[in-house]
Amino acid sequence: MTHTRRLHLKTIPLILVSIILGPLGNVFLGKAMKGVGSLRSVRILDLAPIASGVLTSGYIWLGIACLLGFFLAHMLLLTWADYSYVQPATSLSYLTIAILSYFILGEAISPLRWLGVSVICLGVFLVGQTSPSGVLERA
Amino acid sequence: MREAVLFFFIVVAGTAGELCVSRAMKSVGEIHDFRPKSILRFILQSSRLPWMWLGLALMSVGFFSLLAILSFREVSFVVPVSALSYAAGAVGAKALLGERIVRNRWIGIAVVCLGVTIVWWSRK
Numbered sequence: 001m002t003h004t005r006r007l008h009l010k011t012i013p014l015i016l017v018s019i020i021l022g023p024l025g026n027v028f029l030g031k032a033m034k035g036v037g038s039l040r041s042v043r044i045l046d047l048a049p050i051a052s053g054v055l056t057s058g059y060i061w062l063g064i065a066c067l068l069g070f071f072l073a074h075m076l077l078l079t080w081a082d083y084s085y086v087q088p089a090t091s092l093s094y095l096t097i098a099i100l101s102y103f104i105l106g107e108a109i110s111p112l113r114w115l116g117v118s119v120i121c122l123g124v125f126l127v128g129q130t131s132p133s134g135v136l137e138r139a
Numbered sequence: 140m141r142e143a144v145l146f147f148f149i150v151v152a153g154t155a156g157e158l159c160v161s162r163a164m165k166s167v168g169e170i171h172d173f174r175p176k177s178i179l180r181f182i183l184q185s186s187r188l189p190w191m192w193l194g195l196a197l198m199s200v201g202f203f204s205l206l207a208i209l210s211f212r213e214v215s216f217v218v219p220v221s222a223l224s225y226a227a228g229a230v231g232a233k234a235l236l237g238e239r240i241v242r243n244r245w246i247g248i249a250v251v252c253l254g255v256t257i258v259w260w261s262r263k
Contacts (some may be wrong), residue, residue: 023218030205030214038211040141055208075185078161080169082238092255094219109215116257117219123251123259127244 004027011081015092018128021070023097027104034060034105085127094120145208146220153201154227158235159194165236166190219258225251 002042033039036053054060077086098117167184170177185191208217229248232238 017172026205026209026218027214030209030217033206033209036210039207040211068202075164076170076173076181078164079167079181082232085244094222097156097218098215101213105214107213107215110261113219113258113261116254116259116261117215119254119257120219120222120251121254123225123249123254125247126250132247 007080011077014077015086017073018049018070018077019093019096021066021073023100025063025066026097027072027100028059030101030105032057032059032063092121092124094124114122142208142212144213145204146223149201149208150224150227152197152204153221154224154231156194156197156199156201157224157228158231159190159197161194161232162236163188163190163194167170216258220255222251222255223242225255 032054035057036050040048067121074086094117098114102109166188167181170181203251205217205221225248229240229245233240
């Protein structure tokens, strides 16, 4: 097995884990934050009760747990793959985020937004055509 | 205005943090097996690196900005727009980590940015 093939064999499963856990984490964070009210024009004094509201929400911890799993997978990936490959490759998660926001949070997603998300995924596909590590291409 | 500042923190602090973590990870070296003992040693090794802590601090700034913006914006809007960090990430990876970014990767990143722009237009 070539080195590049071996790299892909461990890179792709970890990217899949990232694509699911990352968006799931963000969806749970969104659910937790919508529960405490808008921080758009909040005063510093109001932050304490809001923070306690956030911390006692189960969703925030569920979201953080998912994001920690995502972060671990991401760190492992970065030990062998280029950052500029990993970051775009895991961005297939933008499709996952739209799907999960629609089904779990009931967000209305306009056709324009679906188009934008799809274009992001097309960009991801193009990036996925390049080698995981620039070092390998140079060798 | 507050929204723009928060997006700035998510994109710039978040990306800078990831670049620091990536730099720390590269000095730990490639992982060859996934046994718990190896993973534990990997975590211990990386926790001794200043780049790791700087990265985590910057990523925390990005994270709290994300929480703040999620309190008044949709997840399906905030997360795609924060993909602006793709351009920031590519520029930073080239400048700070010395990664060579091939032309096709730049094209992909440009398409991702176009998608982000379209999502921004979908703002209500």
